[in-house]
Amino acid sequence: MRWLNKVLVTLALLTVIGFSLGGVLVAFAYPQLPSLDVLTDYKPKVPLRVYTADGALIGEFGEERRQVVKINQVPEVLKQAILAAEDDRFYEHSGVDLFGFARAAAANLVSGGKKQGASTITMQVARNFFLSSEKTVTRKLYEVLLALKIEKNLSKDQILELYINQIYLGQRAYGFASAAQIYYGKSLDQLTPAEAAMLAGLPKAPSAYNPVVNPKRAKIRQQYVLRRMHDLDYLTKEQYQKALSTELVYRTRKNMDDPDAPTDFVNADYAAEMARQAAVELYGEEAYTAGITVTTTLIADEQRAARRALRNTVMDYEVRQYFRGPEGFMALPEDAAQAEEIIADGISDYPDYGFLESAVVLSANAREVVVSQGHGESLKLTGASLKPAESWLNDRAPANKRLKRGAVVRILKRKDQPVMLTQIPEVEAAFIALNPKNGAIRAMAGGFEFQRNKFNHVTQSTRQPGSSFKPFVYSAALEKG
Secondary structure (H helix, E strand, O other): OHHHHHHHHHHHHHHHHHHHHHHHHHHHHHHHOOOOHHHHOOOOOEOEEEEOOOOOEEEEEOOOEEOOOOHHHOOHHHHHHHHHHHOOOOOOOOOOOHHHHHHHHHHHHHHOOOOOOOOOHHHHHHHHHHOOOOOOHHHHHHHHHHHHHHHHHOOHHHHHHHHHHHOEOOOOEEOHHHHHHHHHOOOHHHOOHHHHHHHHOOOOOOOOOOOOOOHHHHHHHHHHHHHHHHHOOOOOHHHHHHHHHOOOOOOOOOOOOOOOOOOOEOOOHHHHHHHHHHHHHHHHHHHHOEOOEEEOOOOHHHHHHHHHHHHHHHHHHHOOOOOOOOOEEOOOOOOHHHHHHHHHHHHHHOOOEOOEEEEEEEEEOOOEEEEEOOOOOEEEEEHHHHHHHHHHOOOOOOOOOOOOOOEEEEEEOOOOOOOEEEOOOOOOOOEEEEOOOOOOEEEEEOOOOOOOOOOOOOOOOOOOOHHHHHHHHHHHHHHOO
């Protein structure tokens, strides 16, 4: 029993020494903590935004894409999802959750490694505004002290509001309002429990759980958040089951042109770039952070129609042209799962352009081409779908351009038309529609795809004189009799 007493006495002494050292550190460190003015007088960087005349977003420019909201504008389902994912005892603790620390320590002890953290929402606010992300004891101590100071000076709702507006959520989105627009094309009040849970799962690791880049990992994280919401009685069993089975639709460049797509974003990159240049000319670099809004004369539905008309006309021309061969090649192993993994990793180097999507050939012959887009499913093309590329499917085609396994190609997916094997067009086009009464531009497309070629063929092209010089010649002739 003597050895046990010695152990207990030693532990007691170490505990007293630890608390004493901690007290000394707190006494010296607390007065040195930074002022909370940056929180109490919150002035976030808000990007330059460009809209159509009827309120559809066409462009957003700035290092941080952020839309600031007040706490009373945040729906209850999103608050609950955030608390379930990050800090369910947020309204009960004083900035540092001792129960959370104990739970995390026990979990880490059982797992034999650092698997769980114990940062509260307040501690995350302290870290995001004042500290680096380095993992040191000193930084953690300052994080704890700052959390206590924040809780002393701000209300819980004020802290949660700061968190909701400041946190990074991937895709250059800062804050949940911006993320809702970027991922779903929705405002916060339109979010479903399934969508709210997906967003609430992002702060832990925005790149790892990004649903656009890592849909499988994002789904696992979302299911965890939904399960926590159900366990905390935020969702009934029926709501929980419905949320689990809900298929989420994300905003992409592909559905921006679709008038039936669930988004209030319109693809008008060329017009947005003109507005950006005008704003920067007037306000300088401050234009990117001061929350400036530019409203153009474009009309959303007319802009969508104009862009569709231009792209459809260009592709109608392109499918009749000589096929120039694959864009590139990927070395694919015979194993289907490994090949799919390589395609999923490499296809991002060949971005989609609306209905013109990239794909990789799995097998090809004169009658049938099978392609993959890296989603785990293959697409079989036959008959008329192969016509644009049929000359490259026979053995007489040059070896370096022949359509074979690993070739990177384009497939054209248009509504009510068969999928076509094609290529990126080399020809360009432009479209502009103006109100003749006042000169207002109602729709403008400066080219086939802004992300590929930023040259605006409406405003930057030099026009050929054509027949416009005839009146001068004829008038001179008439003058001579």
